[in-house]
Amino acid sequence: MSNNQMVCKSCPEAxxxxxxxDLVAKLEASYxxxxxxxxxxxxxxxxxxxxxxxxxxxxxxIFPGFSSSPRHRESLNAETTVLLVELKEELLxxxxxxxxxxxxxxxxxxxxxxxxxxxxxxxxxxxxxDIRALMKFDVQAAYDGDPAAVSLDEIILSxxxxxxxxxxxxxxxxxxxxxxxxxxxxxxxxxxxxxxxxHPGAKxxxxxxxxxxxxxxxxxxxxxxxFVRIYQGVTLGALSFPTDxxxxxxxxxxxxxxVGNHVTIYAGATxxxxxxxxxxxxxxxxxxxxxxxPAGTRIIALPPEQQKKQRSGKPxx
Amino acid sequence: MSNNQMVCKSCPEAxxxxxxxDLVAKLEASYxxxxxxxxxxxxxxxxxxxxxxxxxxxxxxIFPGFSSSPRHRESLNAETTVLLVELKEELLxxxxxxxxxxxxxxxxxxxxxxxxxxxxxxxxxxxxxDIRALMKFDVQAAYDGDPAAVSLDEIILSxxxxxxxxxxxxxxxxxxxxxxxxxxxxxxxxxxxxxxxxHPGAKxxxxxxxxxxxxxxxxxxxxxxxFVRIYQGVTLGALSFPTDxxxxxxxxxxxxxxVGNHVTIYAGATxxxxxxxxxxxxxxxxxxxxxxxPAGTRIIALPPEQQKKQRSGKPxx
Amino acid sequence: MSNNQMVCKSCPEAxxxxxxxDLVAKLEASYxxxxxxxxxxxxxxxxxxxxxxxxxxxxxxIFPGFSSSPRHRESLNAETTVLLVELKEELLxxxxxxxxxxxxxxxxxxxxxxxxxxxxxxxxxxxxxDIRALMKFDVQAAYDGDPAAVSLDEIILSxxxxxxxxxxxxxxxxxxxxxxxxxxxxxxxxxxxxxxxxHPGAKxxxxxxxxxxxxxxxxxxxxxxxFVRIYQGVTLGALSFPTDxxxxxxxxxxxxxxVGNHVTIYAGATxxxxxxxxxxxxxxxxxxxxxxxPAGTRIIALPPEQQKKQRSGKPxx
Numbered sequence: 001m002s003n004n005q006m007v008c009k010s011c012p013e014a015x016x017x018x019x020x021x022d023l024v025a026k027l028e029a030s031y032x033x034x035x036x037x038x039x040x041x042x043x044x045x046x047x048x049x050x051x052x053x054x055x056x057x058x059x060x061x062i063f064p065g066f067s068s069s070p071r072h073r074e075s076l077n078a079e080t081t082v083l084l085v086e087l088k089e090e091l092l093x094x095x096x097x098x099x100x101x102x103x104x105x106x107x108x109x110x111x112x113x114x115x116x117x118x119x120x121x122x123x124x125x126x127x128x129x130d131i132r133a134l135m136k137f138d139v140q141a142a143y144d145g146d147p148a149a150v151s152l153d154e155i156i157l158s159x160x161x162x163x164x165x166x167x168x169x170x171x172x173x174x175x176x177x178x179x180x181x182x183x184x185x186x187x188x189x190x191x192x193x194x195x196x197x198x199h200p201g202a203k204x205x206x207x208x209x210x211x212x213x214x215x216x217x218x219x220x221x222x223x224x225x226x227f228v229r230i231y232q233g234v235t236l237g238a239l240s241f242p243t244d245x246x247x248x249x250x251x252x253x254x255x256x257x258x259v260g261n262h263v264t265i266y267a268g269a270t271x272x273x274x275x276x277x278x279x280x281x282x283x284x285x286x287x288x289x290x291x292x293x294p295a296g297t298r299i300i301a302l303p304p305e306q307q308k309k310q311r312s313g314k315p316x317x
Numbered sequence: 318m319s320n321n322q323m324v325c326k327s328c329p330e331a332x333x334x335x336x337x338x339d340l341v342a343k344l345e346a347s348y349x350x351x352x353x354x355x356x357x358x359x360x361x362x363x364x365x366x367x368x369x370x371x372x373x374x375x376x377x378x379i380f381p382g383f384s385s386s387p388r389h390r391e392s393l394n395a396e397t398t399v400l401l402v403e404l405k406e407e408l409l410x411x412x413x414x415x416x417x418x419x420x421x422x423x424x425x426x427x428x429x430x431x432x433x434x435x436x437x438x439x440x441x442x443x444x445x446x447d448i449r450a451l452m453k454f455d456v457q458a459a460y461d462g463d464p465a466a467v468s469l470d471e472i473i474l475s476x477x478x479x480x481x482x483x484x485x486x487x488x489x490x491x492x493x494x495x496x497x498x499x500x501x502x503x504x505x506x507x508x509x510x511x512x513x514x515x516h517p518g519a520k521x522x523x524x525x526x527x528x529x530x531x532x533x534x535x536x537x538x539x540x541x542x543x544f545v546r547i548y549q550g551v552t553l554g555a556l557s558f559p560t561d562x563x564x565x566x567x568x569x570x571x572x573x574x575x576v577g578n579h580v581t582i583y584a585g586a587t588x589x590x591x592x593x594x595x596x597x598x599x600x601x602x603x604x605x606x607x608x609x610x611p612a613g614t615r616i617i618a619l620p621p622e623q624q625k626k627q628r629s630g631k632p633x634x
Numbered sequence: 635m636s637n638n639q640m641v642c643k644s645c646p647e648a649x650x651x652x653x654x655x656d657l658v659a660k661l662e663a664s665y666x667x668x669x670x671x672x673x674x675x676x677x678x679x680x681x682x683x684x685x686x687x688x689x690x691x692x693x694x695x696i697f698p699g700f701s702s703s704p705r706h707r708e709s710l711n712a713e714t715t716v717l718l719v720e721l722k723e724e725l726l727x728x729x730x731x732x733x734x735x736x737x738x739x740x741x742x743x744x745x746x747x748x749x750x751x752x753x754x755x756x757x758x759x760x761x762x763x764d765i766r767a768l769m770k771f772d773v774q775a776a777y778d779g780d781p782a783a784v785s786l787d788e789i790i791l792s793x794x795x796x797x798x799x800x801x802x803x804x805x806x807x808x809x810x811x812x813x814x815x816x817x818x819x820x821x822x823x824x825x826x827x828x829x830x831x832x833h834p835g836a837k838x839x840x841x842x843x844x845x846x847x848x849x850x851x852x853x854x855x856x857x858x859x860x861f862v863r864i865y866q867g868v869t870l871g872a873l874s875f876p877t878d879x880x881x882x883x884x885x886x887x888x889x890x891x892x893v894g895n896h897v898t899i900y901a902g903a904t905x906x907x908x909x910x911x912x913x914x915x916x917x918x919x920x921x922x923x924x925x926x927x928p929a930g931t932r933i934i935a936l937p938p939e940q941q942k943k944q945r946s947g948k949p950x951x
Binding site: 285 | 651652654657658660661662664665669670671672673674675678679681682735814815818819822825826829831833835848849851853854861863867869871872880881882883884885886887889896898902904906914915916920921922927930931932933934935936937938950
Binding site: 334335337340341343344345347348352353354355356357358361362364365418497498501502505508509512514516518531532534536537544546550552554555563564565566567568569570572579581585587589597598599603604605610613614615616617618619620621633 | 697701711715719755756767770773780781782788793794829846849901902919937938942
């Protein structure tokens, strides 16, 4: 049975009585509706592993030598060219696949998915220098905002917000061009690695700093200005959302906050609904906010009422 | 010393003065009690990497082609058969190893660990079609509950709750059959990937949706009904637990909540103790609950008292 | 274009009109300031993948056979020796690289980075038996503190706090010896895997147990005593920090809490500033604390005021 000679004399056939044919038949019946089945013959899906590889290479364009071996100055131009050419092929393959998947009426070979895939790739490539420019603001914002930060390189190497925000910026371009599946795969890769969950639809300004980041949730229609600083556990979410007659959420409407420039949001604050936080506001830890906040306001939550008493009995050992 | 010629002429032997023999001797002495030492000669432990590989293959049974290349319709039956046959061998090997480890009185070759291992594998195989049926409800619940969700495929590909819940369903079967170590290894794999920490002992109904999920904790004896919706940062935990004379937690008693069907629990709510939340309840963000809640109740936490003032001085740049 | 024959006859050149030369030129211009560019010719950075490999091998020294195949009793001494000798080379390479990077005035070949690298490696090696001794207290503390824990092996295999705390103990030694970059790379690896974010600078006692752990943040100058128990979502953070004339955080001052022995801190508590929590204190869930707490104090946050009402209308389906 197992490779390590753990055979029991009294039950050599113990697991052999799994009726494999019956099991396969049951599963096959369950696959018939094709929910959760990715068939090669249909509009098959982009691959998770392939998309993660794309992300790593896109990050390499933004931060050369950080996720790979150090680059050589003299070949940096050449290496970048090679990287981009390879990346173009791979992006076209995965994005075209996603676009074809999104082509719900079947694909005739004459429809627009290849054009739309090419347009999305072109837009992402065109955005790369801009994303690199934005990341310089993000890195500087982390340095300015964290007393524990020692160097810009340390921030790029090890701050989770840099990874999460840069990946979201890639995903946002593809989201704008209507790419199915891939933007969300990208941001979930970042979410898994960092605990920071930013929807591809969110619009982020420059110089955004998210410290620690675990538990941060930024929803699809959130808009975040320049030089905004956000701490762990902050939610920029929806207050509630309209549902149709069947109780299914209606998709698409603006339902998340708009945050002005130079706003600071401390840990655990919950900001819900399509509200506007004016410039230069400071939102304290654990604040609960569902209404607009005028520019320049500092809002704090008074701590909960607390009771202290001296412990009796033996202390915990 | 290093590969990159970073040799300092003045200190070529700088690190050579580590007394390696002394260090090994100290470590060896520390290994003598065998705490944290996995010896091949004893009831050695299941391997982390092997268990993760098992999880990936089990997920492939539930969602064919999602974590691998797309499947071909004509060979789906055959591929499933091959996958299951290989999986059976690997599961028997790892689970038997865990069962043997759990056999605390030493293994005589006549004891029941092989039978118990076979029984656990058989139960998990028998449960696979049921788990697949449950996941269809889970995926639909995510679609119904999230305005940002675009397609069922997107949810399966990229929503962390699908991974976390499906893996917990595998682990729960093995937990019920008394498998040591592996169920917890499985759910910690999910916890690491998603931030959602569901103990293998928890009982989950169908159509469970956990949105975002980071920081969610669901304890060992929690029971969750059908079509329950849970947001990030929710704890279904223990209020306190009895300890023995040495202050060590007594194991096993029911100490976590039971949640009825169609309950919604918003972000950051803390629900503690062996209490019952009736059907159709809605529990608001940051609610703190340690008592039963009758069916159909909406409970909200009033926001903390908050103070606003206009900021003076120069805004943050 | 793609490998899967998704060529559209009407637009074979659709993506070919990306002006690759122009794109590379823009990126090259952006690389000119060398922010976020890791050049081989300069003080190039330690590699992320290499540091993760170092961590895995260091963990193998502390818990032999847990992350690899089981060890053989008769060769445990020999295997440990081989592991340590290889580890020494790799550590010297990466740490020397980090030290050289930190050598801001340029490296003349006569400066102290190699000595400092060797000293850090030597200190880390000398600390390994101590770290192993500490981990035994940590593992026992988890067993004592979690009713769901079944065995010490289960805790070592699958409790995220064991990984997070052990890695932080490695990082702390290197931090004390002034190693740039690597300590933070190490703790961010742990943060990504566990959701527990402990800065390398924090000082941890023995027998520390962090249950669940997602969202825990422990800042650079925090000090944690022996047998402290911490639950998910706890922040030991800074209340505020002084900034210079440009609004940039001033680095280095003590700004995080000091926590005494045998303190328990329940989920979601926020403890901010350079304050002292006396021995044997119990801090309830969601407490907000910015002042000293005398030894033996139990402090709880009264739950927020809450409102219940019976729901009208059709329950959610």
